[in-house]
Amino acid sequence: MKNDTPAPKARDLRTWLAHLQATDRLAVIREGTPLKHRLAAIAKRLDGQQAAYFQQPEGHDIPVVSGFVSRRAWIAEAMGVAQSGLLAAFRHAAEHPLPWREVAPGEAPCQQVVTRMDETHDLNVMLPIPTHSEHDNGPYITAGLVIARNPATGVQNVSINRIQVHGRDRMAILMLPRHLLAFYKAAEEQDRALEVAVVIGADPLTLLASQAITPIDHDELEIAGALHGAPLPVVKCTSNDVRVPANAEIVIEGRLLPKVREPEGPFGEFPKYYSAQEKREVIVVDAVTTRKKPIYHTIVPAEMEHLLLGSIPREATMLAHLQRSFPGVLDVHLSVGGVGRYHLFVKFRKQREGEPKNVILGAFGAHYDIKQVIVVDEDVDVHDPQQVEWAVATRFQADRDLVVISGAQGSVLDPSTTVASGHADSDEPAPPHLQGIGAKMGLDATRPVAYRGHVFTKVRIPGEDEVDLAAEIVPDARVDWTGAEVAS
Numbered sequence: 001m002k003n004d005t006p007a008p009k010a011r012d013l014r015t016w017l018a019h020l021q022a023t024d025r026l027a028v029i030r031e032g033t034p035l036k037h038r039l040a041a042i043a044k045r046l047d048g049q050q051a052a053y054f055q056q057p058e059g060h061d062i063p064v065v066s067g068f069v070s071r072r073a074w075i076a077e078a079m080g081v082a083q084s085g086l087l088a089a090f091r092h093a094a095e096h097p098l099p100w101r102e103v104a105p106g107e108a109p110c111q112q113v114v115t116r117m118d119e120t121h122d123l124n125v126m127l128p129i130p131t132h133s134e135h136d137n138g139p140y141i142t143a144g145l146v147i148a149r150n151p152a153t154g155v156q157n158v159s160i161n162r163i164q165v166h167g168r169d170r171m172a173i174l175m176l177p178r179h180l181l182a183f184y185k186a187a188e189e190q191d192r193a194l195e196v197a198v199v200i201g202a203d204p205l206t207l208l209a210s211q212a213i214t215p216i217d218h219d220e221l222e223i224a225g226a227l228h229g230a231p232l233p234v235v236k237c238t239s240n241d242v243r244v245p246a247n248a249e250i251v252i253e254g255r256l257l258p259k260v261r262e263p264e265g266p267f268g269e270f271p272k273y274y275s276a277q278e279k280r281e282v283i284v285v286d287a288v289t290t291r292k293k294p295i296y297h298t299i300v301p302a303e304m305e306h307l308l309l310g311s312i313p314r315e316a317t318m319l320a321h322l323q324r325s326f327p328g329v330l331d332v333h334l335s336v337g338g339v340g341r342y343h344l345f346v347k348f349r350k351q352r353e354g355e356p357k358n359v360i361l362g363a364f365g366a367h368y369d370i371k372q373v374i375v376v377d378e379d380v381d382v383h384d385p386q387q388v389e390w391a392v393a394t395r396f397q398a399d400r401d402l403v404v405i406s407g408a409q410g411s412v413l414d415p416s417t418t419v420a421s422g423h424a425d426s427d428e429p430a431p432p433h434l435q436g437i438g439a440k441m442g443l444d445a446t447r448p449v450a451y452r453g454h455v456f457t458k459v460r461i462p463g464e465d466e467v468d469l470a471a472e473i474v475p476d477a478r479v480d481w482t483g484a485e486v487a488s
């Protein structure tokens with residue numbers, strides 16, 4: 001479970017991409033792919049099978065890559081652990097952060113080329129920024145690590161936010177009510193801009209670390225260091241005081257302006273629905289720094305790379321949270337069908353009746369996004385939705401085992417919550433204090449602690465897991481079927 005040795009396969013983005021290529025998991029796409037829709041369409045078709053590498057999309061010199069962490073097994077591999085140890089390893093890193101190591105500007109690959117923004121520069125000309133989904137309102141940066149410093153403490157925060165590039169040097173950003181927004185509000189109250197950096201082309205482990213659910217004033221780059229097993233090299237931005245991963249491909253330096261809001265959206269989000277257009281905060285860009293030949297990373301929204309980067313750190317947090325109160329909790333999984341956020345499956349060793357309902361209530365309290373919790377026994381694999389459904393089919397009775405809580409806070413991106421607030425058919429979005437209100441549902445799909453005979457024993461065939469089919473099957477054998485007459 002300890003992750004003290006560096007995971008060299010994922011030291012930086014290029015090392016990881018080379019590893020994927022060497023193992024036939026990177027598809028090189030022919031030149032000229034249109035940035036509008038076509039690039040995302042190709043990447044989506046390859047999602048979960050191969051990373052897509054676009055050499056020269058729409059004539060751009062900068063290649064685009066997508067889908068390089070689109071399988072759970074690949075993420076475990078990048079971390080250098082078995083899949084079964086993935087959550088424990090992430091949790092260990094989150095609980096044992098490693099402070100970063102600052103390098104001199106001349107040593108940082110991400111600052112090999114520095115461009116100060118002036119009226120001759122246009123982000124959409126400088127960078128190959130794709131437009132992803134059908135109703136998206138233009139090009140979006142979807143894999144940008146947004147890094148800012150707490151104005152009060154100086155401690156950094158890292159998050160991935162959707163960013164619409166809607167002007168030559170202007171970008172509108174969605175900030176959910178978390179740490180970055182808190183920093184911005186603190187700066188805005190003093191009528192000051194908040195310095196930010198948007199980092200594109202980070203390594204898989206830094207991307208994963210950015211999604212850790214930690215208290216405010218815990219720099220996610222220190223979790224990235226812990227995942228790497230070595231302090232992360234960072235460098236100070238050229239136009240502000242933010243520190244960014246030195247091995248990144250591209251860094252956009254800028255300021256979140258106080259008291260400025262401009263339209264952003266619609267945009268197709270992780271639940272596979274569009275967020276409506278709203279007025280959002282704005283970043284004005286001061287400089288762009290890159291490697292000599294940078295690679296641009298885009299995440300296709302709602303596809304596996306997007307879902308897994310969010311769900312694995314959340315699973316690790318949920319598991320740690322539940323195990324503090326319920327030692328019988330063995331494993332958790334945020335299902336893919338539940339968009340990696342809403343539906344939690346919990347594997348639980350029950351000792352007393354009623355305990356699963358306590359687990360359900362604990363899970364609802366752990367994160368507001370959790371909408372449905374299914375608790376199953378030890379003999380059910382929570383990573384297999386078919387097995388979970390089997391447990392519900394055979395161990396659950398709705399009048400006895402169902403928990404429903406109405407009118408709780410849920411995900412604002414869940415479109416069914418707009419019905420609850422009465423805004424599904426309105427042109428105006430609900431006011432913020434009415435957004436995301438919905439119900440919670442918990443299912444206790446565990447069998448009774450005490451039961452007679454084999455009434456709740458799962459059927460298994462002795463030796464089924466140990467059979468070595470290669471030893472049993474005769475290679476190239478052909479059965480002679482002649483002599484079987486058929487009457488017509």
Ligand code: MN
Nearest residue numbers: 157158179216
């Ligand atoms: Mn944070």
